[in-house]
Amino acid sequence: MWTITCALRCYMMLTALGLCGVMKRRWVVLAIALAVNFAAMYGAPHQRGEEGLALFGVSGFMIWLVSMYLAGVCFYVCAPFAVCALIVFVAALFAPQSVTRAVTPTMGAYLLFYVGHLQSPWLAKLRTRDDLSYGLYLYGWPVTQLISHGLPAIVPLAAFACVTAICVPLAFASWRGAEAPALRLKGTMVSRSGPLVQ
Template sequence: MTSPLARAIDHGQQPNFDSLRLFFACVVVFFHSFLLTRVADPYAAKILAINPGGLAVDGFFLISGYLITQSWLADPSAKRFLARRVLRLYPGFIVASLFSVFVVGPLGADAHAYFAGLDVRRFLRGLVLLHMPETPPVFAGTTAQLVNGSMWTISFEFRCYLLALLCGLAGLFSQRYLLLALTVAIGIAVGGYVPPAGVAHPQHVLFGINALRVSDSIAWFAALFMVGSCYARFRDRIGFGPVRAMLACAMFVASMFDPVLLRPAVLLVGAYALFAAASAPAWWKSRKTDRRADLSYGIYLYGWPIQKLLTWYVPGIGPWMIFASTLLASAGFAFLSWRWIEKPALKLKPATRLAFPRPCNGPIAE
């Protein structure tokens, strides 16, 4: 029997990926609201193995693996694939970087000293490589003295796109059991790693605190991405019953208290729960992706700089107030980014030349 997720896509309907990504972006803003105000996160304080922001980033990579694989399957052309990936990530990233460096930066420091110490060549190189902006000292005396600490994951996202390109060119996406075997191998390699004591999650300590274990980060993100790819390739074989989804959620929640179980649980039951949510009929029925603004990328890009400015100019602001204020402000920036930057860039994407005689991949959200 065909799964609900496969039936949704086969009938040209977009599952709940956009809604889930928007939710994850809001969770990242929520986590940073406590991090940047030095207030203990009431949820992360109880879930010792990981923080909400870390889980949200993991969810982004799982969904990305699914959608990017679907994109390759719809049109397996390296040139067109890379063009779509560049047009999706770079325009929004470049504008948000310019805003962070040339507007937020001088507002969080002495403007004259800031611009005198700004290395423009390094900044431009960072734009090309999708690196988090490096600037002279800003927001002195505050937590995470960065103009945009959320941007560190974007380069890893693009690296996973390149991984998908390699898998596509190597024929792994057409040999799904070989893809599954490779994913299992990667999952075993990184799933058994237990973060050192005192570190919530190795790939999330780069949120402005300590740059630690970058090589482990790309391996972990690659594992998440590949799991998403497997769900895309086996979507016709995976069913999402409510009982199984609830059981997966329960098992995943239990694992969040144990750092030994956490990573395997994210790759197994966490991924299943996520794609079960993506296939829920009540979410995607009668919705058309092209009629809605996709705000998740913009909220993710603009949330951090807005939060830093709030904590800098409104001393003593509480985490809940900064969370609500940032959501409103970043949603506005995200809408402008979507309307005037991201959407026009996506219109430049090369037309898809379907690799199948029927629209079995539906609309591609990436």
């Protein structure tokens, strides 16, 4: 749940960029993402929970998380840059730790998005009609905490099985009750206003 506040700020930032017309200019979006990524290299925390070095009053930890979010935004508006992302990702593996920490979750995430959207029969078999990913992300942490609090001696494999058994129905209800209707509403709004990017 500690990432939710960052996600909310990212949604607000993306809304502001959309209202300003920035989302229609993919090169501007890419430039913003690269600038945030370089800032994340500068102030990336060395361990989870550390704030890292602040930049313009924003903690390095927050900048690091925003850089990951912007990787997904860039995939949406700049999908053809997968080869560049792969080159940068591989090069970052041999760079100093601060660079690796900043580049791996951004370029790596971009590459995962790219592979996940490839149209192949094998990958198509892994896709389902109901997307439970966000619900699993949302409910996984609190359910894990409750189980570990109630059953402190539980072994990791049993904890994983219990969390999965509880979270899958929650994620399904979340998808059917909130996420899918919201996505249908978004599709209606986009069709009325025209394409998001050019």
